[in-house]
Amino acid sequence: MMYSPAIIAEAVVNGLMTGAVYALIALGLTLVYGVLHIINFAHGALLTAAMFAVWAVYVAFGLDPYLAILPLTPLFFGLGYAVQRFVIGPASHGSDSNILLVTLGLSIAIENALLAGFRSDTRTLNTDYGFQVVELGPLLLSKPRLIGFGAAVLVTVLLWLLLSRTDTGKAIRAVAKEKLGASLVGIDVAHVYAVTFGLGCACLAVAACLLMPTFYVNPRIGQAFVLVAFTIVVLGGMGSIPGALVGGLFIGVVESLCGLFLGDSLGQIGIFLIFILVLLVRPTGLFGAKA
Amino acid sequence: MLEVRSLRAGYGGTEVLRGLDLSVGAGEIVAVLGSNGVGKTTLNKVLSGVLRANEGEIRFDGKTLTGASSADIVEAGLIHVPEGRKIFPNMSVRENLELGSYRRGRERRSANLERVFETFPRLRERSGQAAGTLSGGEQQMLAIGRGMMAEPRLLILDEPSLGLSPLLVEEMFTLIRRLNGEGLPILLVEQNVVQSLECASRAYILENGLFALSGTAEQVRNDPELKRAYLGM
Structure with a gap:
């Protein structure tokens, strides 16, 4: 079946817009992996929690999801910092397998707490711009997704600047590769771990704010996103920030085009085909260092 | 002392x-x-x-x-230049040195950087290069230079x-x-x-x-x- 170029172009642009938010979620995952060398199994549950937080401040205070970025990003940074510093760190006793179990346990606890508090209902926000479109030449683009794209790319650039230009960012990169060397120049490794985990959670808070105008939330929603984010991290290279961005955009386009040609319900099939292909052909990912 | x-x-x-x-x-x-x-x-x-x-x-x-x-x-x-250098291989020579003053000597970072470059002209030549690509001797210079950045x-x-x-x-x-x-x-x-x-x-x-x-x-x-x-x- 053939489509007109305009429809295909629209699918590609739509895919890029979704992909940017995927990239943001993957960014948090890849950052934590790159520095702490662990897969954070609680990433999905924390995203769900962030999405509920966006929903809650909207319902309780009428706070617009985009404005909610301002309070929720620092809040989730603080939350992530505290979780790493006072829960994951002390509970792991320095062993990576313990950390995996602790984050897994954390995800079960968060998900079930949300289930107990909010029931399994699916909830949405009704903003007046939720269905607005922007005309861009021949393309009709969803306004909230366009905003999501811009914001996600901006956050990626800001994070990259933080890591490459500031002392804190340099300390994070130092700890990622050489923990002992970092301690010996006086970097507090436990603090850097917690800051990194906090940054990962802050990315989730921004992603949640960008998703909620067009998406819904229920206590298990995070898992679906994290599965995609994990594919992106593997595709881009574990621990690579540009890899997460490029991988996210690419996966978004793949999902969108597969949805167009195979039908909406099969859109994700392409993502997992790519996942298998990457593992077979280039297991270190696009930007990954050789093991 | x-x-x-x-x-x-x-x-x-x-x-x-x-x-x-x-x-x-x-x-x-x-x-x-x-x-x-x-x-x-x-x-x-x-x-x-x-x-x-x-x-x-x-x-x-x-x-x-x-x-x-x-x-x-x-x-x-009290600054320790460790065995095996323990430099940051993924970062540039300059960034490695800058991190030497992460905890101490930060105010005089640029002056100290100049001093280290004078002691080790080789590090100045390679300041933009990833530290992991340096030779063993150069890495040892970098490790000592990084220590000097903290004004030991x-x-x-x-x-x-x-x-x-x-x-x-x-x-x-x-x-x-x-x-x-x-x-x-x-x-x-x-x-x-x-x-x-x-x-x-x-x-x-x-x-x-x-x-x-x-x-x-x-x-x-x-x-x-x-x-x-x-x-x-």
Whole structure:
């Protein structure tokens, strides 16, 4: 079946817009992996929690999801910092397998707490711009997704600047590769771990704010996103920030085009085909260092 | 400046250091010598706060540093250039040096950077290059340069000559004398007995977690037991 170029172009642009938010979620995952060398199994549950937080401040205070970025990003940074510093760190006793179990346990606890508090209902926000479109030449683009794209790319650039230009960012990169060397120049490794985990959670808070105008939330929603984010991290290279961005955009386009040609319900099939292909052909990912 | 009293430390139930007394005075080069597995690295880990002492006291500049964190020890100016360099391979030479002043000497970072580049012109040439791509000798220069960025009040050099060619080893010891000549006290932890004794003012011989011998470099060098065990004479 053939489509007109305009429809295909629209699918590609739509895919890029979704992909940017995927990239943001993957960014948090890849950052934590790159520095702490662990897969954070609680990433999905924390995203769900962030999405509920966006929903809650909207319902309780009428706070617009985009404005909610301002309070929720620092809040989730603080939350992530505290979780790493006072829960994951002390509970792991320095062993990576313990950390995996602790984050897994954390995800079960968060998900079930949300289930107990909010029931399994699916909830949405009704903003007046939720269905607005922007005309861009021949393309009709969803306004909230366009905003999501811009914001996600901006956050990626800001994070990259933080890591490459500031002392804190340099300390994070130092700890990622050489923990002992970092301690010996006086970097507090436990603090850097917690800051990194906090940054990962802050990315989730921004992603949640960008998703909620067009998406819904229920206590298990995070898992679906994290599965995609994990594919992106593997595709881009574990621990690579540009890899997460490029991988996210690419996966978004793949999902969108597969949805167009195979039908909406099969859109994700392409993502997992790519996942298998990457593992077979280039297991270190696009930007990954050789093991 | 540095005073260590009856220091005991180890891993789990295994005691490696079994009661060490050591001191480094202002302006001195003091060598701690010994072969593999006698506790040199453990001693350095304790002095830099990576490993907790089980017993004993560490005083630096009149302050007690026993049990202090690595960050506090760096803050006090006791700077450790580790064995195996432990530079940041994924970062540029300049970034490595900048991180040397992460905890201490940050206000004078650019002046100190210039000073390190003058001492090691090679590092200036390679300042934009990833540190992991440097040769072994250059990495050792970088590790020392990174230590100098923290404006050390006492520098601990852990096996600085390890893995270097004989020519570079010679250069390394010349550099150690030069840094000391500028008034910097140095604790030199080495396997290279002959060359270390040439530049040190005092030395300790570490064997099985105890100092088997200590004294001025002259006394240690002339000790018949040392001659037999380390120099094969």
